[in-house]
Amino acid sequence: MTCQTPLIVALDCPSHDAALVMAERLDPTLCRVKVGKELFTRAGPAIVEALQHKGFEVFLDLKFHDIPNTAALAVEAAAELGVWMVNVHCSGGLRMLTACREILERRGGKRPLLIGVTVLTSMEQADLRDIGLDVEPARQVLRLAGLAERAGLDGLVCSAQEAAALKQQFARLQLVTPGIRPAGSAADDQRRILTPAQALRAGADFLVIGRPITQASDPAQALTAVVAELS
Numbered sequence: 001m002t003c004q005t006p007l008i009v010a011l012d013c014p015s016h017d018a019a020l021v022m023a024e025r026l027d028p029t030l031c032r033v034k035v036g037k038e039l040f041t042r043a044g045p046a047i048v049e050a051l052q053h054k055g056f057e058v059f060l061d062l063k064f065h066d067i068p069n070t071a072a073l074a075v076e077a078a079a080e081l082g083v084w085m086v087n088v089h090c091s092g093g094l095r096m097l098t099a100c101r102e103i104l105e106r107r108g109g110k111r112p113l114l115i116g117v118t119v120l121t122s123m124e125q126a127d128l129r130d131i132g133l134d135v136e137p138a139r140q141v142l143r144l145a146g147l148a149e150r151a152g153l154d155g156l157v158c159s160a161q162e163a164a165a166l167k168q169q170f171a172r173l174q175l176v177t178p179g180i181r182p183a184g185s186a187a188d189d190q191r192r193i194l195t196p197a198q199a200l201r202a203g204a205d206f207l208v209i210g211r212p213i214t215q216a217s218d219p220a221q222a223l224t225a226v227v228a229e230l231s
């Protein structure tokens, strides 16, 4: 089934069954789905297979960040699950990123898109200062994007607020942007946010949306509303 929109719904659900109930309300021609740390830790590879069986392309969002050998083998394991996209933290460094890309190339065949997380969309300048980085988020994102480019990754996770600058400098990289909030939605723990339409206009290739859809009283209707905003 071909997905016709850039939308990726974050299935941040507490169990296999809860994720499948949510997926039932979504349409695989209107969105891909993301399996993240909570769901994968509870439900394991079986939930990825079940979602694929329902026709969804799956972004496995485990944000690997480790020594090069460990991260690369984890990425290889993700590829074996047949996921559409997998991510690693750019702050793992150039050698880690390169090892992840190389292991996918050695494996050959159909491989997932390998995407580097830059600065989490929940972080603002004060959060970076707390971890010893005296730099604006947008500047740090560009620095990490340079690493991803050198390592030959397929794209970046960033805030849509940085999309225009990134597209200008790194046109090849696909931009995956969480921190998407339809007008009027709560920001929750997100800090660097844009609306779906703003994100697309800024140059985002894929928009990750979780709670505004999954916690809506009618998730299918919330998804349709976002699709309508984008068309």
Ligand SMILES: O=C(O)c1cc(=O)[nH]c(=O)n1[C@@H]1O[C@H](COP(=O)(O)O)[C@@H](O)[C@H]1O
Pocket (backbone or CB within 6 Å): 010, 012, 036, 061, 063, 087, 117, 119, 120, 121, 122, 157, 158, 178, 179, 180, 188, 190, 208, 209, 210, 211, 212
């Ligand atoms: O890699 C991610 O997907 C990610 C990176 C990032 O910088 N910010 C971010 O929010 N995410 C994920 O995107 C989703 C956003 O969910 P909502 O805030 O509910 O829309 C969550 O599953 C996060 O884990």
